[in-house]
Amino acid sequence: MGHMEDVARIAGVSLMTVSRAINSPEKVAGDTRERIEKAIAKTGYVPNLSASSLSSKRSRIVAAIVPTISNSTFAETVRGLSDTLDAEGYQLLLGQTGYDEAKEEALVFALLGRQVDGIVLTGVSHSNALVKRLKSLRIPVVETWDLSESPIDMVAGFSNFDAGGEIGRYLLAKGHRRLGFSGGPGDRTDSRLAGFRGAMKRTRDAHLTIALLPVGTTFRSGREALQILMEKDPALDAIFFANDAVAVGALMECQRLGIRVPQELAIVGFTDLDIAAEIEPGLTTVQVRSRTIGEEAARMLLTRFKGEVVTEPIRDLGFALVKRASA
C-alpha cells in the first residue's frame, strides 16, 4: 500500500506538496509534479479518502436515493447520475427506499454521516424531519422525477400532474368516457391520477374506475390489473396505466382475451420503455427523459460543488405524449 509519506520521501518533497500534486496539480511545478507522479506509480500509492474527507470536509461522494433500482426507469436515472459524476471524480452511494418514506429518512440520515457532498432524492414528497434537516444543513440537494414550486433546494423533473392531465384530455377528445386508471404506490402515481381526474372534471358524463396495485411493475401485474378493472366496469373503453410495463402486460392480456385495441379498448402507458415502440399495437405513452433527469441532477450538483450558482434551480425537463396505435 504505502502512505503519502512514502511518496513524499521518495520524491524528496513534503507531504503538502504531494497532496497538492494530487488535488490541484496546477499549483505544483512541472518537474516536482513529475517526480511525485513517478513516486506514486512506484509505490502504488492510493490516497486514503477517509482521511481526506475528514480533513477537508468534502467526500466527493453523492448519495442517490431511489424507490427501487429494479424499475428500469430509475436505473436509467442512476446511470445518468453515475456517468456524469464519475467523469468529475465523484462517486455514487446508492440507497433504495422501496417507496417507504420512513426508510428514505433513515437512509438519508445514515448517508449524511458519510459527509456526502450532495444528495439526489426521488420525488418531492418527504418526511418533515428529513426536509427540515436537509434545509438546515445547506447541503446541495436535488429532488427528481417531479416538480415543486418550493423544492428543498433544487429540482429536476417534469410535472406528473400535467402529464396525467394531458392523457385525460387526449382520451376524452377521442370520445372515450368510461375511463380506467391503474398504478402502483408512490406520489408520482398519485399526481398523475390527480391530473387525470382534473381533466375529467369538465366532462359531465365521464366516469372513472380505479385499480391500485401493490409494489412491483411487472407484465404479469398488468394482466391482473386489466382483469380487475374489466370486472369492476366491463364497459370501460380506455385505460391509463401509470407504468409502461404494466400497460404492456395489459396489452398482451387483451390479445389473449380477444379484446381489440384500440377499437374496443384504448390503452395508454407511462414512461416510454423500449418495448412500447416495438410491441404490436404500438403503445401510446408518455415519454420521460429518465437518463437526462439523472444527468441534469448531476450537473446541478457539480455546479454547486464548484461554488457556482445554479441559475435555474427548478428545471422542467418536460414530457411528451407519444401517440402510437394503442390509443
Next chain:
Amino acid sequence: MGHMEDVARIAGVSLMTVSRAINSPEKVAGDTRERIEKAIAKTGYVPNLSASSLSSKRSRIVAAIVPTISNSTFAETVRGLSDTLDAEGYQLLLGQTGYDEAKEEALVFALLGRQVDGIVLTGVSHSNALVKRLKSLRIPVVETWDLSESPIDMVAGFSNFDAGGEIGRYLLAKGHRRLGFSGGPGDRTDSRLAGFRGAMKRTRDAHLTIALLPVGTTFRSGREALQILMEKDPALDAIFFANDAVAVGALMECQRLGIRVPQELAIVGFTDLDIAAEIEPGLTTVQVRSRTIGEEAARMLLTRFKGEVVTEPIRDLGFALVKRASA
C-alpha cells in the same frame, strides 16, 4: 449538527462511552445508554463516518462494480446486494465499467481509497494489476456472474460455458444444424459462445454463423442482429442470442418478416427476463438467478466481515434451460 462531544456533555459521560453506546451498546449500562440515546435524539447527532472509518479502518461500505446498470439483470444483482447489505448497516458504492477492463481497474483503485470493506466484481476476468493488488490487499472480494476454479477470493455465479453448451446440445438434438449466434461484448458472452461451439464439435455437419453486437441490449439491436445473421446465412434454422432483450427483438422482427418461429427458425435467449414468458411465442431461454447472485455475494462478504470463514467460497448458483415455444 453537533459532534459526539455535545452528546457526551449532555449525557454527562465521556466521549468513549458515547462511542460505545453507538457501536456496541451491550457494553454500556442500561441507564447510561438511555441517557445517551436521549442526548442523541435531542441534538440530532449523526456520527461522522469519515472519522470513524479513519480511526477504525472499517468503512461499512461495499463497492459494487457492474458493466452497466441499464441492463436489468445487473440491476437485479445490485438490488440483491443492496438489500442484503443494507439490513446489516452496510452501504453500497456503485461503479459502472461499460464493459471496459481499464475502466474497471481505475474504478476499483479509486474505491480502494475509500477503505471499502469489500468489493463485488462482475465476471472473473480482470486486469493483471487489479488481480494482483486485490490479492495482496487481502480485502474480501466476490466475483460474480461466472465461475472460476481460482477466484481472486470468492465467487458466486454459474457456468456460462456450460449454459452455452446446454443450449447447443438442445438445438442439435432438435435437429438444427445451421446455427447462428449473436451477443454483445463481455467475457460472459464469450464463454457462452465457447460452450455453444464446444457442443457443436461432435456434430460434423453443424455450421455456425456469428454476429457480434456493439454495447446495448435493446429490442432494436435484436431486429438488426436477426437481419445481419439472415443475410450472412439465409439458411439458418436456429439462433442463440446471448441476451433476452435482443432475442425478443429478433422474435418481433420474425413476426414482421413472416418468419415462423420455431418452425422455420428456432430462437433461444439468455437471462429469462419477465417478458420471455409473456411474449408469443414464449421464448426458450436460460434462467439465471440475478437477484440471488447479489444476495449470495452480500452474504459471503457479511460472513467475512464478522471474522468468520466462508466454507464454500466458490458458489455455483446454477442455471436452468427454460423450454418454451420459440425453440
Next chain:
DNA sequence: CTGTTAGCGCGTTCAC
C-alpha cells in the same frame, strides 16, 4: 511554488 503547524472527529489501548 513549497514547507510548517495544527487539527479534522472518532476509535483503540490501556488504565481505573
Next chain:
DNA sequence: GTGAACGCGCTAACAG
C-alpha cells in the same frame, strides 16, 4: 462499566 491519551492520514491556513 467507564475514562484519558494518543493517533488514524490527510489538508487548511499560514509563512516563506
